[in-house]
Amino acid sequence: MTLSIFTGLLFFGSLTAGLLGALTGLGGGVVLVPLLTVFFHVDIRYAIGVSLISVIATSSGAAAAYVREGFSSVRIGMFLEVATTLGAILGAYLATVVHTQALAIIFGLVLIYSAVVSWQQGKNPMPELKGGSRWSDKLELSGSYPDRDGKPCKYEVENIPGGFGLMFVAGTLSGLLGIGSGAVKVLAMDRVMKVPFKVSTTTSNFMIGVTAAASAGIYLHRGLVAPGLAFPVSLGVLAGSLIGARYLVRAKTAVLRTVFTMVVLALGVEMIVSGVTKWF
Amino acid sequence: METIMGRLLQVGVLLSSFVMLTGGLLYMRAHSGEMPDYRVFSSEPQRLRHFGGVLQGIETGDPAALIQLAVLLLIATPVARVVFGLIAFVMERDKLFVLISTIVLAVLLYGFLRPQ
Numbered sequence: 001m002t003l004s005i006f007t008g009l010l011f012f013g014s015l016t017a018g019l020l021g022a023l024t025g026l027g028g029g030v031v032l033v034p035l036l037t038v039f040f041h042v043d044i045r046y047a048i049g050v051s052l053i054s055v056i057a058t059s060s061g062a063a064a065a066y067v068r069e070g071f072s073s074v075r076i077g078m079f080l081e082v083a084t085t086l087g088a089i090l091g092a093y094l095a096t097v098v099h100t101q102a103l104a105i106i107f108g109l110v111l112i113y114s115a116v117v118s119w120q121q122g123k124n125p126m127p128e129l130k131g132g133s134r135w136s137d138k139l140e141l142s143g144s145y146p147d148r149d150g151k152p153c154k155y156e157v158e159n160i161p162g163g164f165g166l167m168f169v170a171g172t173l174s175g176l177l178g179i180g181s182g183a184v185k186v187l188a189m190d191r192v193m194k195v196p197f198k199v200s201t202t203t204s205n206f207m208i209g210v211t212a213a214a215s216a217g218i219y220l221h222r223g224l225v226a227p228g229l230a231f232p233v234s235l236g237v238l239a240g241s242l243i244g245a246r247y248l249v250r251a252k253t254a255v256l257r258t259v260f261t262m263v264v265l266a267l268g269v270e271m272i273v274s275g276v277t278k279w280f
Numbered sequence: 281m282e283t284i285m286g287r288l289l290q291v292g293v294l295l296s297s298f299v300m301l302t303g304g305l306l307y308m309r310a311h312s313g314e315m316p317d318y319r320v321f322s323s324e325p326q327r328l329r330h331f332g333g334v335l336q337g338i339e340t341g342d343p344a345a346l347i348q349l350a351v352l353l354l355i356a357t358p359v360a361r362v363v364f365g366l367i368a369f370v371m372e373r374d375k376l377f378v379l380i381s382t383i384v385l386a387v388l389l390y391g392f393l394r395p396q
Binding site for chain 1: 312381
């Protein structure tokens with residue numbers, strides 16, 4: 001395969017990954033890494049390095065649109081970023097000691113888990129709000145967001161230590177696997193801290209970029225960001241996610257979502273199986 | 281304040297994408313006909329891994345260095361947002377969140393500048 005064909009295929013593959021990521025709400029990285037390793041036979045360490053870069057691009061690219069809607073909470077985001085960035089640094093260090101096949105297996109498990117979360121999100125409405133907590137008041141994390149009629153809708157935050165701990169795990173996975181860990185972040189904010197869905201998705205998007213930036217520098221220092229991969233992949237994922245966010249999310253996507261969830265599941269199983277067979 | 285933050289991120293990404301595209305096209309012209317192979321991991325050359333080396337590479341017209349500059353710009357974008365958030369909290373005299381933003385910034389800078 002010559003360079004131009006390889007680059008072209010990479011671009012369109014990454015574009016698809018970006019579209020899929022925006023559509024399922026899982027982010028581009030989760031689809032991108034298996035795409036690169038399974039179909040392009042790229043070493044998983046290169047795939048993770050370049051995925052981190054595209055995760056930053058997607059997060060920052062989408063942020064402008066989210067901010068205009070005014071749902072994201074800078075305070076919640078900044079507070080939880082303490083946990084995710086520390087986790088990301090730990091993850092980037094762990095990446096040097098974990099066997100590459102083990103990386104593939106862990107990645108496969110996260111894929112399957114993400115598919116399940118995405119599936120449930122499509123089905124269950126968001127949980128009801130209960131009372132706040134002592135921490136919520138102390139950190140002034142309570143806030144409000146406009147509801148459908150534009151009236152401010154107040155919310156408080158629960159179980160902050162639990163959410164903080166899960167965010168550390170999300171950050172570690174991000175630094176280890178080069179993904180945004182959107183699924184874990186949403187779990188931490190939606191289910192554990194009971195942040196309203198609209199606020200948690202936009203805030204999580206903000207946090208993903210900052211988290212990825214914490215470990216991306218380490219990957220760059222280690223020579224894991226290959227320029228020949230970086231440009232088609234990051235431009236492709238960015239384009240795909242912007243198109244996806246603009247056109248696909250509004251469309252009726254129940255069927256597409258099911259299909260893509262299956263694709264993510266299949267990729268997860270494939271990564272685990274190939275990881276296990278190559279390792280032993 | 282949040283609008284400016286969003287704008288900041290957008291500008292960072294646009295700028296980086298532009299540099300990335302330029303570098304990418306030049307890279308393809310310089311390496312056309314080669315067979316890319318990323319199956320086996322071999323670390324990228326030292327010169328493409330740190331800021332000084334990337335700047336030198338750009339001076340000598342290395343397209344790969346231009347792509348790495350775009351990568352650096354991209355990494356700097358969320359860092360700039362945290363800096364911006366810190367400034368905003370300082371102006372609001374919110375001591376607790378000044379501390380929190382400072383911690384986040386310190387962790388980010390550690391990841392970026394940490395000694396080898």
